[in-house]
Amino acid sequence: MFEFKVIAESQTSRARAGTLATTHGVVETPVFMPVGTRGSVKSLCPEELLAAGAQIILGNTYHLYLRPGCEVIGRFAGLHRFMHWDGPILTDSGGFQVFSLAKLATISDEGVTFQSHLDGSSHLLTPSKVIDIQNCLGADIIMCLDDCIQYPATREDSLAALEITTKWALGCKQAWQKTQNGRNALFGIVQGGMFKELRKRSAEGLMEIDFPGYAVGGLSVGEPAELMLEMADCTLPSLPQTKPRYIMGVGTPENLIELVALGADMFDCVLPTRNARNGQMFTQYGTVNISNAQYKNDTKPPVPGCECYTCRHYSRAYLRHLYMARELLAYRLNTIHNIHYFISFMKQMREAIVANEFESFRKEFYRQLEN
Numbered sequence: 001m002f003e004f005k006v007i008a009e010s011q012t013s014r015a016r017a018g019t020l021a022t023t024h025g026v027v028e029t030p031v032f033m034p035v036g037t038r039g040s041v042k043s044l045c046p047e048e049l050l051a052a053g054a055q056i057i058l059g060n061t062y063h064l065y066l067r068p069g070c071e072v073i074g075r076f077a078g079l080h081r082f083m084h085w086d087g088p089i090l091t092d093s094g095g096f097q098v099f100s101l102a103k104l105a106t107i108s109d110e111g112v113t114f115q116s117h118l119d120g121s122s123h124l125l126t127p128s129k130v131i132d133i134q135n136c137l138g139a140d141i142i143m144c145l146d147d148c149i150q151y152p153a154t155r156e157d158s159l160a161a162l163e164i165t166t167k168w169a170l171g172c173k174q175a176w177q178k179t180q181n182g183r184n185a186l187f188g189i190v191q192g193g194m195f196k197e198l199r200k201r202s203a204e205g206l207m208e209i210d211f212p213g214y215a216v217g218g219l220s221v222g223e224p225a226e227l228m229l230e231m232a233d234c235t236l237p238s239l240p241q242t243k244p245r246y247i248m249g250v251g252t253p254e255n256l257i258e259l260v261a262l263g264a265d266m267f268d269c270v271l272p273t274r275n276a277r278n279g280q281m282f283t284q285y286g287t288v289n290i291s292n293a294q295y296k297n298d299t300k301p302p303v304p305g306c307e308c309y310t311c312r313h314y315s316r317a318y319l320r321h322l323y324m325a326r327e328l329l330a331y332r333l334n335t336i337h338n339i340h341y342f343i344s345f346m347k348q349m350r351e352a353i354v355a356n357e358f359e360s361f362r363k364e365f366y367r368q369l370e371n
């Protein structure tokens, strides 16, 4: 089961609010999806994710395929029961990690061969294999295999990557149609490097194959934020209005609000979880480093007014102490706050779109940030 509905559109930008019905529940968009790379959103249990407002989480095909593998997860009929998360799950195809983590990735029309970053073992991922793996993981939304190139890349390399991505997308669609039982939705991934006409060409190629949703990949790979937004700006309007649009691996709160303004619906990023473990907490006034000496005797909550579990019960002085002492609880409490911050930020954006107040919300966001 999969159904996307746009319920409100901003009159002053391309921002929209919608609902995404999946087998494991309804997701309200725009949505931020916490990243659970290896079947865990680092340091949090599912109850904490729910309390922080998470509606859907991400699992990573490359990591889960290598460890613990489909044989183990298959015994639990998929990731939901294995990790005790009943809500919707999206899994990426593994393409990005093959090119960024694995060794000796070689590409052919058939797929990509690589060596595991864990033990050097050799693997071949083909379009039909990534569909099989994601079916085994039991995700509600699954992704096509894509060739994610580095930044900067030449036009020639960007074109070659988009062509193979389109070819693999067709293979993925065919494999998905054969195996699917109506339980998941397959998204195509737009590539094309930092070239506008290639981005459009990639989107057109995928739309011809026709997917239940579309993602924009290959962004936030080291390019300046302006260039990332330029690529999103030219790609998003060329994707169907009636389908969900997912920007992969982006980004900061500033990136998120701008991408929502450009018409994106779904996001994932390791920023709130990774930075939490480095002591960085997100607030509406910018980021705060909890290790800062100024918090040593500070009895105030980390972010006054924040309704997350961490801010309701603990002080800056305590969080700083935990972090300086490298107590495990530091990572968990910081992560709870950051995930709550990202999710409630998206929720506020959604409410502003529905109330047709997105523009004033955006202005207020930048006003607070500059203070």
Ligand SMILES: [Zn+2]
Residues within 6 Å of the ligand: 302, 303, 306, 307, 308, 309, 310, 311, 312, 337, 340
């Ligand atoms: Zn908080």
